[in-house]
Amino acid sequence: MRILSAIGRHLLIILITALVGGLLGATLVRLAPGFGIQESDLNAQLSAETRKALHKEDAGERNVLSYYGHYLGSLIHGDLGYSRSMDRPVSELFRDRLPDTVESVVIGVAGGWLLGLALAIPASWKRAPFYSASATLISGIFLCIPSAVLALIFLVIGSPGKLAIALVVFPKVFRFSRNLLVKTYTMPHVLTARARGLSSARIFGWHILPNIAAPMLALAGVTVSIAFAAAIPVEVVCDSPGLGQLAWKAALSRDVPLLVNLTLVIAIVTVAANSFSELLSPAATRDVL
């Protein structure tokens, strides 16, 4: 029952995100320069009366709330609008480009976690100061490099640029998990297990892993959001046809309806990822992250 109410609460949060995001989006589109200007205004063949009638038809759209209602109605029916810059329906653009971004994000998140844990587990296990300092230094360096430059470095060395997302995710995973592991290894029950002569693998599997699982799951949701944000500069630099590149193109051509829909979809995806990881982890870890 508690799980059902938690799922219901998270679904409500996703719905509120969509509604508020939609309202903000519609307001931005409404306030964007150039809104309400029609091609018919430039058509010399139309009389003043005809133009007036056409403007009267669109008068309802000028009110933000009625515009929002219209926008929401279209959204429910899966109509995300039309991209002026790409000259295609937004839903079609999403369908074409989403797989590429999902692939980048999955590679980035998986790679970042593998690398982060591969460095963090030995750093907390062995407690060798030199190893720990080197691993911290490596993760620190990647924290200081803009993701666009990381993608560029991958291109220069002839590797797939998408791997750069993994290097953006990795420092966050490494630092958080290393600190968490170090803290867990000093817990009294772990010290007792060590004193009793339990093997390192058994201590890790039976006494460490259950303790760190919940906060690590909470971190998983955050890393999805980090990977999505990193996908924009990486896809732009690598000329990868994903949603990140689409957002950049939309920003440069000031295609506000496309940008707003894009932001809304990404927000829903990240809220869903965060909700999913939060459902699997205790609420106590929320403020830590």
Place this chain on the structure above:
Amino acid sequence: MSRARWIATGVLIAVFVLALFASAFAPAPYAKQFRNDTDHPPSTQFPLGTDELGRDRLSRLLYGMRISLLLAPAAALISTALAAIIGGAGAYLGGTWDRATNMFIDLFLSLPWLFLLLTLRALLPLDIPPFTSVVVTFALLGILGWAASARIVAASVRSIRSSEFLLQARAAGCKPSRLLFRHVLPNVKPILLAQFWISVPLFILTEANLGMLGLGVTEPLPSWGNLLRELENYTALRHSPWLWVPLLSLVLVVSLFQFALGTEEPA
């Protein structure tokens, strides 16, 4: 504070001074074009060479550092103030206000920051004067970067609100304004300061990312972001290693911030 942190702070101050007095240290004005010396390799006259328009790279780097290092703290000040007002007020008022603020913060955090920046930047004209582009870029960073700090400020205010000393002060008949200014704010000040300093390198990096995407500070004004755009010509990188200098300086400055602040992920 450890010796390494003192050294990092010292070097950071030196970099700030260098950037602040860029006009005194730079060999030439940042926009001056030496038409006969375009794409010049490093020499005594041009220590980092010149770009395709014949502008001295070292001068542009120094002036670019000045813009980033002066305006990132300004943006951090805006975001910290917003975090204090939104997060602090919600948590201080408690009840429905606290829940609503929390929800607003969560909503804001759910939107990837760079997407939001791109959307709002796109609403503004792209062909704005260079100085306006600087103000717009850093103002957007400040206005949109408050949410993570607000969550931490709210958590801190919430714990102060339920502390015994505040309960005692309230029982002694302290006015709400006195409670806020004499008891809550002095205790939140260290957290606000920490959030301010954590935001500065973050904003420098975000400006660099925006600049590389062509949505940051516009030419001819230099910034780390638009200086890094030269790296996009990666065939030139093989025979012109000095093109990496802006990136190395950026990594150095952000690393120094990390060392000086001793930033570690909480666990």
